[in-house]
Amino acid sequence: MSQKIEGFFLRSTKLKQNVLLVDLYTFQHGRSSFIFTHQKKSPFIFQPFHFFSFQSNYNPERKLNRANNQELIFPVINIVSDVRKTGLAILLTEILNKCINNFEVSPSLYVHIKKMIISFEHHDFNPVFGIFFVKEILHFFGINPQNNYDEKSPFFNISNGRFESKKDDFLKTNFPHKEFHQLLGMNIDTIFDMKLSVDKRREILALLLEYLSYHEILNQKQIQSVHVLQSIYD
16 A cells, blocks of 8 residues: 655665666655656755655565655755755765664654754854764764763763763874864754864764764765865865
């Protein structure tokens, strides 16, 4: 029986002239793969940071399900028209694609990602959003860092996810521990006012990717768009 499903784009592969294999993270079924036969006006839907609904006779026993009647849930005009926002969307989608492989159904993760993307669409560009986005998904993998920064514990330790008195050998001497502590305490309503230098953003992003790698959620070496992105907005 056909059902209406809602999901956001992770990646796509062209199979034939008008046939795409699309990986989505769906509200109802978690990560799933669908085959879409698209029309000339619809390929633009299958892009990073796009949420759309569609119809499918979904069968959880199948690795692939056919789908049709795809429609955008909301447009992200500012994201697709700003090369800086588009670049960030590509990077974050790549990270999500690597992280949520075989991930369980989590409507709360889906809703949280949607909330962040809507805010990104409606605010002026701030590259800090990228590291905030990655920080926010840590909670859903059960590895949320402990924000216990103080004078006695000023150094973040990747291996146990908390601030300690001794420096982590992985981190550079000038790693911005205090700014990372501030980032951990911020929410989507305040993040667009945060200012960080290029070097500090790079260091924090490297830490977050290393932290995800340490917990075997992704292989940071597989993230191809980091250097391309940095050349766009740094």
